[in-house]
Amino acid sequence: MVKILAIGNSFSQNANHYFHQIAVASGVAQKNVNLFIGGCPMSLHFRNIMENNEAYDFQFNGESTGLKVSIGKVLLSDTWDYITIQQASSESFKWECYEPYVKFLADHIRTLCPGAKLGIHETWAYVSEERLTRFGLESTEDMYARIKPCYEKAAKVIDADFYIPGGEVMIEGVRRGLTVHGGDGFHAGALGEYMLGLTWNSVINGKKAEGNPFRIFGAEIDEDDYLLAQEIVDEVLSR
Numbered sequence: 539m540v541k542i543l544a545i546g547n548s549f550s551q552n553a554n555h556y557f558h559q560i561a562v563a564s565g566v567a568q569k570n571v572n573l574f575i576g577g578c579p580m581s582l583h584f585r586n587i588m589e590n591n592e593a594y595d596f597q598f599n600g601e602s603t604g605l606k607v608s609i610g611k612v613l614l615s616d617t618w619d620y621i622t623i624q625q626a627s628s629e630s631f632k633w634e635c636y637e638p639y640v641k642f643l644a645d646h647i648r649t650l651c652p653g654a655k656l657g658i659h660e661t662w663a664y665v666s667e668e669r670l671t672r673f674g675l676e677s678t679e680d681m682y683a684r685i686k687p688c689y690e691k692a693a694k695v696i697d698a699d700f701y702i703p704g705g706e707v708m709i710e711g712v713r714r715g716l717t718v719h720g721g722d723g724f725h726a727g728a729l730g731e732y733m734l735g736l737t738w739n740s741v742i743n744g745k746k747a748e749g750n751p752f753r754i755f756g757a758e759i760d761e762d763d764y765l766l767a768q769e770i771v772d773e774v775l776s777r
Contacts, residue, residue, distance in 0.1 A: 540568040556754065658701050
C-alpha cells in the first residue's frame with residue numbers, strides 16, 4: 539500500500555478530495571492523509587511545529603474526520619512513502635514568504651521520516667478579479683507567472699524528490715475553457731479537484747489520466763469535459 543501525507547491548507551484539501559478514489563480506480567492501493575488549516579502559510583507550519591500545536595484537521599482518503607492533530611505526531615504515526623508541502627495561495631507568488639520556512643520544513647520532515655520522498659505541490663492562480671486586485675495582480679496569467687518560479691526555486695532549495703504541477707494543470711484548464719474553479723474564484727471546483735487528483739495520481743503512482751474510469755458522483759459534468767480534463771493532465775505531465 540502506498541502511503542501519502544500532504545501538509546497544507548484548503549488547496550491540499552482540494553487536491554486530495556478525489557485523489558484516493560482516482561487512485562483506486564487505476565488499480566492502486568493507497569492511504570492518503572491531508573493535514574490542513576485553511577489559508578495556512580509555511581510560516582505557520584513552522585510555528586506549529588515549534589510549539590507542537592494540535593491545530594490541523596485530519597483528512598483521510600479525501601474525507602474529513604473531525605480530528606485535530608499535530609504535524610509531528612502524524613509524521614511519526616506511520617511509514618510514509620510520499621510527503622508533500624506547499625505555500626498558502628496568498629503568499630505563493632512572493633518568494634520572501636518561503637524563506638527560511640521551506641528549508642526548515644524539509645529538514646524537519648526528512649529528520650523524522652528519512653525514508654519518505656519529499657515533494658512540492660504547486661498551487662494555482664485565482665480567477666476572482668476581486669482577489670487578484672486585492673493582491674496587486676493583473677490577471678490569472680500574471681499570478682501564475684509569479685507563482686511558478688517561486689515553487690521551482692523552492693523545489694531546488696529543498697532538493698525535492700518530485701514536483702506536482704497543480705497550478706499548471708489548473709491554468710491550462712482555464713485556457714482550454716473548462717470551469718476548474720469553484721464559485722469563489724480561488725478554490726478548485728469539482729472539475730478542478732478531479733484534475734488535481736489525476737495529476738497527483740500520475741506524479742506519485744505513475745498512472746496516466748487518460749482512461750481513468752472514476753467519475754464524480756452527483757456532479758453535473760459533461761463526459762467531454764472529463765475527457766478534456768484527462769487530456770490536459772497528460773499533456774502537462776508530458777512537457
